[in-house]
Amino acid sequence: MAATDSSHAHPLLQVSDLAKRYGEGEARSTVFEQVSCEIEAGEFVAIVGDSGVGKSTFLNCLAGLDSWQQGQVLHQGVDLSTLDEAQRAIWRRAHLGFVFQAFHVLPHLDVAQNVALPLMLLGRLNADGQQRVQQVIDAVGLQGLDQRLPQQLSGGQLQRVAIARALVHSPPLLLADEPTGNLDPSTAQQIMNLLLQQTRDRGTALVLVTHSAEAARRADRVLRLTAGGMQAETAAP
Numbered sequence: 285m286a287a288t289d290s291s292h293a294h295p296l297l298q299v300s301d302l303a304k305r306y307g308e309g310e311a312r313s314t315v316f317e318q319v320s321c322e323i324e325a326g327e328f329v330a331i332v333g334d335s336g337v338g339k340s341t342f343l344n345c346l347a348g349l350d351s352w353q354q355g356q357v358l359h360q361g362v363d364l365s366t367l368d369e370a371q372r373a374i375w376r377r378a379h380l381g382f383v384f385q386a387f388h389v390l391p392h393l394d395v396a397q398n399v400a401l402p403l404m405l406l407g408r409l410n411a412d413g414q415q416r417v418q419q420v421i422d423a424v425g426l427q428g429l430d431q432r433l434p435q436q437l438s439g440g441q442l443q444r445v446a447i448a449r450a451l452v453h454s455p456p457l458l459l460a461d462e463p464t465g466n467l468d469p470s471t472a473q474q475i476m477n478l479l480l481q482q483t484r485d486r487g488t489a490l491v492l493v494t495h496s497a498e499a500a501r502r503a504d505r506v507l508r509l510t511a512g513g514m515q516a517e518t519a520a521p
C-alpha cells in the first residue's frame with residue numbers, strides 16, 4: 285500500500301548529473317560536473333570537499349539561488365529549473381531555511397523581527413505566528429533578548445538568531461554553509477549541538493557544508509564533492 289502513497293513517491297531532494305560551468309568556448313571552465321545525490325526527509329548529510337571545489341555553489345544551486353548548465357535539481361519531484369525567478373523566491377520561502385557562515389542577520393531589525401521575517405513574508409504572522417516566534421527564540425536560548433539589535437549580540441548569539449529564523453516556518457529542509465566557520469571552537473560546538481537538536485526535534489533534513497571533521501562525523505552520511513562528481517565518504521576506522 286505504501287508504494288502508492290504519493291508523499292513517498294519522491295525523495296525530499298534529488299540531484300541528477302548536475303554541472304556548473306563559467307564562461308563560453310575557450311574561456312569555459314567547469315567547477316563541477318556529473319554530480320548526483322539524493323537526500324531523504326529528516327536526514328543529516330554533511331558535504332565536504334577541497335577549498336574551491338564548489339561546495340557553496342552547489343548549496344546555492346540546491347536553493348535555486350545559482351544557475352547550472354546541465355542536470356536537474358528536484359525538490360519533492362518539483363524541478364527547480366521549471367520555475368521562474370519569482371516562483372523560485374516564493375518556493376524558497378515556503379520550503380527552505382538557509383544558515384550562512386556570516387550570519388546574514390538584518391542589522392536594523394531586532395531579534396524578534398529578524399526571526400519573524402519568514403512568517404511575515406508568508407503572510408503567517410498572526411497570533412499563532414507571534415507565539416511561534418517566541419517559542420523558537422526560547423528554543424535557541426535567546427529568551428529575554430527579543431528586542432536586542434544585532435550589534436548588541438555576540439557571534440554565537442547572531443548564529444542562534446539565524447537558526448531560529450531559518451526554522452520558524454518549519455521548512456522540510458535546512459541548508460547550512462559553514463555555519464560555525466566564524467565562531468571560536470567552544471561556541472562552534474554549542475551551535476552545532478543546537479543546529480542538530482533543533483533539526484532532529486522537528487524532523488527537518490539538514491544539508492551542511494563543512495570543513496570540520498568533527499561536525500561531519502555527526503552526520504548520518506558524508507558526501508565528498510569533487511570536480512567530477514559526488515562520492516559517499518566511508519567512515520574512518
Ligand SMILES: Nc1ncnc2c1ncn2[C@@H]1O[C@H](COP(=O)(O)OP(=O)(O)OP(=O)(O)O)[C@@H](O)[C@H]1O
Nearest residue numbers: 306307313315333334335336337338339340341342
Ligand atoms: N564568476 C566566476 N567565474 C569563474 N569561476 C568562478 C566564478 N565565481 C566563482 N568561481 C569559481 O567557482 C569555484 C567554487 O567556489 P565555491 O565558493 O563554491 O567553493 P567552495 O568549495 O565552497 O570553497 P571554500 O571551501 O573555500 O569555501 C571556485 O573555484 C571559484 O573560483
